[in-house]
Amino acid sequence: MTSQETVSPVHPVFRDDCFAGRTVFVTGASSGIGRSAAEALSRHGARLVLNGRSEERLRETLGRLSGEGHTVVPGELTDADATAELVKTAARDHGPFHGIFHAAGNFAVRAIKVTRQSHLHQTFDASVFGAYGVGRAAASPKVLADGGSLLLMSSVAALRGNAALAAYSGAKAAVLGLTRVLALELAGRRVRVNAVVASTITTEMHWKTLENADMTHVDANEARHPLGFGAPAQMDDAVMFLLGDASSWITGAEIPVDGGYSAG
C-alpha cells in the first residue's frame, strides 16, 4: 500500500428494496454466478424463480435466499424450443418476470483437432440455443413485462482468441450477435437486452477446471487481468445494475466485467 489513503469504507451501493415487487427468473441458478446473483437479488427484495439442471442443488440455492415466495423450476436447457417452452411455463405459473438473467452455460477447453459435434452441443446448448429460447419467450409480455430487462452471459473469449477455446469463443460471440438484435426487436416494449462480457471469476466451476490445469497457464491468465481474477460478488452488482432501473437507457450493449482484461 502506498502512503496515500484508500477510499472510505464500503457502503451498500444499491437500496435494499430496489427489487421489491419484482420477479426475476435466473437460469444456471444451481451454482456459481447464477446462484450468487440470485442471492444478491433476493437481498434487495426480488422474488426469484430459479432454473437449473439439478433440483437438489436448486433447493440448496433456495435455502440461501432472503425473503419469501421464491420457487424452483428444474430443467435442462438443451435447445431453443424446449427452453422457450420451459420459460413460458415458468412465467405462466410464476410470472410475468421483470428481469431474466440467463447465466446457464458450460465452459470447455478443447483443441480444435479433437472438437466434435457432440462437444459443440455441450458448449452451445445452454449458452446459445438456451439464450435463443429465453429470448423467444421474453418477446412475449406474458413472460417478460414491458420495461423489463434480459441479461445474457458472454465472455472475453468472444473478444480475444485463446488456444483451445474455439467452441467456447464461438458460443460467446454468438451471444453478442443475438443481444444486439434482441435489443432492437424488443425496444418497442422498452424491454432491454444486454450481455455481460465476463472474464475469469473464481466460482466452483473455475476451481473445478483448475484441478487438471497447468498452473503456469493459470498464473499467466491471472497476470493478464490488471485487477486480478474476479469474485462472484463482483458480478452480482453488475447483474443488479443491468436488471434494475439504473440502467433503463442501456440496451444492446456488451459490458465487460473483466478486471481490465479486454482493455489491453
Added chain:
Amino acid sequence: MSAFAEDCLRGRHILVTGASSGIGKAAAEQVAAHGARVALVARNSERLEAVRTSLPGEDHTIHQVDLEGVDTAAVAVAGIAKANGAFDGIFYSAGATLVLPVRLLKDKHLDETFGAGVYGAFGTLKAAAKKGVMNDGGSIAVMSSVAALRGRPALSAYCAAKSAVDSLVRCAALEFAPRRIRVNSIRAAAVETPLHHDYMASIGPEATKDYTDRHPLGFGQPEDVGNAVLYLLSDASPWISGVNLLVDGAAAVK
C-alpha cells in the same frame, strides 16, 4: 426513486468537470444526492455557484478552470486536490461538439474540439496519476459518445476526439491498476440537454426523423448518464476498468 442507496458515496470526494450545465450538472447533483462532496469545475463561475448552492449536502467547492490544455488541466486538477483533499472519484464531462465537414476543418476547429474534449482529459488523468490527487481504489469516468464507434458526416472532429478519449481510458486503466484506480468511459448517444434542444431546433423535419429513428429507446435523460456515473464511481463496479460503457438506448446497434 434511485436504485442506489442514498449514502452509497458518503465520505467520497468527487471531481466533476463540465459541471455548470447538462450532463455534468446532472451528474454532480446525483453524486451529491448520494452523499458525495463535490468539487465542481467549469469555465463560468456564476453558473457554477448556482449549481453549488442547489446541491444537497455541504462543503461542495467550485473552481473556474479552463481545461483546454494537458499541462494547464493537470496543474489545475492537482491544485484543487491539494487545497480540498484527494479525490475518490472523477467524472470528466467537459468538451464541445462541432459540426463541420472535413473539407472545411482548420487547426482552430480541431484545437477547439480537442481542447477540453481530449487534452483536458489527458491532463486530468495525468494529475490523477500523481501522488495525493487520487486515493487508491478510486474511480474515473470520462464522457465519450457512440460517435467513437460510428461515423457521421460533418462530425469527424467530434468522432475522432471521442475515439481518442476511449483509447486514453484503456491505457490509463492498465497504468493505474496497481493502485486499483479504475478508468472507464461512458459512450452516450443523444441526451436531452439544453445543447441537444438547441441542436434539434436547428435541423429540419427530415433530419429530426432520421436522428430520432437512430435511437430505438428514444433520447436519453441526463439522469440516465448520471446513473452510469454512480455505477462506475461507486463500489458496485470494483472489477470494471478500461471499459467504454454504452449508455445509448441501442443507438450503436443500429
